[in-house]
Amino acid sequence: MTSAAPAHPSLAHLSDADIEQIGVELDALRDEVLASRGEADAAYIRKVIKTHRQLESGARATLLVSLFPPAWLAGTAMLATAKVLENMELGHNILHGQWDWMRDPEVHSTTWDWDHATPAEDWKHSHNYLHHTYTNIIGKDRDLGYSVLRLSEDQEWKPYHLAQLGINAGLSLFFEYGVALYDIELEKVLHREMSVRAAAGRLGKLWKKVRPQLVKDYVMWPLLSGPSAVTTLGANLTANLARNVWTHTVIFCGHFPDGVAQFSEEQTENETRGGWYVRQLLGSANLEGSELFHVMTGRLSYQIEHHLFPDLPSNRYGEISPRVQEICERYGLPYTTGPLAKQYLTVLRRIARLSLPSGPSDVPVPVRRTAKKAA
Amino acid sequence: MGLLDTLVRRGSALTTPFLPDDYLSMVNPLWSGGRGPTRELRARVEAVSREAAGSATLVLKPGLGWDGHLPGQYVGVGVEIGGVRHWRTYSLTSPDRVTITVKGLGLVSNQLVRRTPVGTVLRLRPAAGDFVWRSGRPALFLTAGSGVTPAMGMLRGLVRRGPLPDITHLHSALARDEVIFGPELRRLHATYPPYRLVERHTAADGLLTMSELDALVPDWRERETWVCGPAGLLEAVSDHWTSAGLSERLHVERFTPLVVGGGSGLVSFARTGAQAQADSTLLEAGESAGVLMPSGCRMGICFGCVVPLLQGQVRDVRTGDVHGEPGDLVQTCISSPEGDCALDV
Structure with missing residues (x-):
């Protein structure tokens, strides 16, 4: 079954063979990194783990005297930094299996747990599988953005979208809970696709994951702080909110800024390996910044490289980025990138624009389909 | 350790989703391990000394969670090479301390012998195995090469309790100075007459065959026998004991399975x-x-x-x-x- 793909501004000039060749080149790049993983990479992830633990220990100790304002400030900053590192460069990437090759059960996708509301097991399904496989396919990518907010013309407008700038701000503050609740798919109960009992079971599992973290941040450490109990509680809340806002901002800059393509299910029906790669390229956007900035985003600043190769160690994305750009240039494909503030502004603009009713986009944004097999 | 134990048990409310071990091990890497399926036992290399035949003895200080061992048992040792964890098993060669003697052949053993400086933190699995001393009848140790290691563990354990009992030890090595623990075994032979060391130097005298056994150890049938060495020796000894109807008096220690053939x-x-x-x-x-x-x-x-x-x-x-x-x-x-x-x- 050969399929002449609908014209895409970025893909019109490429043949099916070109698309497959891009796949071959990207596979070769991936193999190159796989073959060179070694001691230095292991040392890197251990260093990040150690840094996180030192920062967290330092923060908790400092906050024991958080009644003293400089201690509050320093402790809160350290704790927020630790929590960002833990969620992004550690949790997200380790759960992707980026470090499984070390065979260390203390740094492995099947044993790692994280300071996040979503149980690690559920995350691996909703994120690693659904989001990474069906990236930016409207209706299939279970990325939270697509169901709470209207981020594409192809999504039906509903009156509550008028408030979506405000909804986005609230979502940003409580991002981890938003993500976790969303993963439970409560809407399926309304559509009678899930029993109330099953939903209750999933909520129970979520509560089991969330409760110890709430107890830790809002009961145990405040209690240990004695006279500083209230200020420590405030510090922990601030750190959690700051972490949420930061992760939300970085993550929304990955797939929703201007220049990022969205797709429909029909457009990707017969996608090949090369087509999948190209969809990841067109459907992701990078962020520019310093090495420290990259670490603090968990290298989601290399969202394009991460989406091409979700299980390569994150510390290697930076070095392959010029090679990916070179491939994009050679094949005349866009490579979307920009500084955080600029990119997030375009996201906010999109949210604002789409809060008003508008028809489906005039220009369809398909990925080129290539023939799989004659049917 | 009592206080540490309590901290580790109670403290997880403060460290969730991590374990107190994860933070304590920043102070001392040995303060983590054995708790939960994913926190492994650790051991620090305290000393490395060269032995005969390109081997080395590593003295390990085990961390929290180590339950001790019996002389003759083996231990799993985890080594990181090129960022990747590898596991091998080694006999414990000392009754009170955790020591292993490794012959520098193969990826992991070579790393342990040549590229594992004092201070390196390794991973451990609990000691295991029933290749341990049982008193009763006189004994025969049949060892070859680095197969001497579990026998050495047992001998050192016995020496701590008193004079050695009636043990005949038939050991094969390439040559006299290739005998791992050679001087120590010869000293035991000289000190405790019931312990008799018979050395076989295979470069000069060839491999031991079972037909020589009657001459070398006339009363081998009466003895409780422990055998450890290359696959060929284990096979020959097992066959010989089985055909003599004595297999229940034989204890065999292997370090690799005897491979007939695998599928794919x-x-x-x-x-x-x-x-x-x-x-x-x-x-x-x-x-x-x-x-x-x-x-x-x-x-x-x-x-x-x-x-x-x-x-x-x-x-x-x-x-x-x-x-x-x-x-x-x-x-x-x-x-x-x-x-x-x-x-x-």
Whole structure:
């Protein structure tokens, strides 16, 4: 079954063979990194783990005297930094299996747990599988953005979208809970696709994951702080909110800024390996910044490289980025990138624009389909 | 340790989703381990000394969670090479301290002998194995090469309790100065007459054959026998004892399974989604694919490596037997795939 793909501004000039060749080149790049993983990479992830633990220990100790304002400030900053590192460069990437090759059960996708509301097991399904496989396919990518907010013309407008700038701000503050609740798919109960009992079971599992973290941040450490109990509680809340806002901002800059393509299910029906790669390229956007900035985003600043190769160690994305750009240039494909503030502004603009009713986009944004097999 | 134990047990409310071990080990890497399935026992290399035949003895200080051992038992040692964890088993050669004597052959042993400085933190599995001393009748130790290590563990354990009992020790090595623990064994021979060391230097005298046994150890039939060494020796001794109807008096220690032949196929690891085309053991195939495979003795004895089979069949590399139905627990260290199969790990 050969399929002449609908014209895409970025893909019109490429043949099916070109698309497959891009796949071959990207596979070769991936193999190159796989073959060179070694001691230095292991040392890197251990260093990040150690840094996180030192920062967290330092923060908790400092906050024991958080009644003293400089201690509050320093402790809160350290704790927020630790929590960002833990969620992004550690949790997200380790759960992707980026470090499984070390065979260390203390740094492995099947044993790692994280300071996040979503149980690690559920995350691996909703994120690693659904989001990474069906990236930016409207209706299939279970990325939270697509169901709470209207981020594409192809999504039906509903009156509550008028408030979506405000909804986005609230979502940003409580991002981890938003993500976790969303993963439970409560809407399926309304559509009678899930029993109330099953939903209750999933909520129970979520509560089991969330409760110890709430107890830790809002009961145990405040209690240990004695006279500083209230200020420590405030510090922990601030750190959690700051972490949420930061992760939300970085993550929304990955797939929703201007220049990022969205797709429909029909457009990707017969996608090949090369087509999948190209969809990841067109459907992701990078962020520019310093090495420290990259670490603090968990290298989601290399969202394009991460989406091409979700299980390569994150510390290697930076070095392959010029090679990916070179491939994009050679094949005349866009490579979307920009500084955080600029990119997030375009996201906010999109949210604002789409809060008003508008028809489906005039220009369809398909990925080129290539023939799989004659049917 | 009492206070540490309490801290570790109670403290997880303060450290969740991590364990107190994870933070304590920043102060001392040995303050972590043995708690929960994912925190491994650790040991620090305290001293390394050279031994004969390109081997070295490593003195290890085990961390929290180490339950001790009996002389003659073995221990799993985890070593990181090129960022990747590798496991091997070694006999414990000292009754009170955790010491292993390693011959520098192969990837892991070579790393331990030549590139493991004092201070290195290794991972440990609990001591295991029933190759341990049983008093009663007179004994025969039949060892060759680095197979002397569990015997040395037992001898040192016995010496601590008093004079050595009636033990004949028939040991093979290439030459006199290739005998690991040579001076110490000869000293025991000189000090405790009931312990008799018979050295066989194979470069000059050839490999030991069972037909020589009657001359070298006339009363071998009366003795409780422990044998450890290369596969050829183990096989010859096992056959000889079995045909004499004495196999219940024989204790055999292997470090690799005796391989008859394995199959091959595509192995799927259901929980991680990894796949590997393998003609090796399932354990090796999983480890190479980055799957967290449980493991123990790596020679088919301890059942520390069993994993449920989901589909397909496996072949026991020691016997060539093909077996397996969905749900069977298979020993991954001595099983190879027989065609495509899937494991629940």
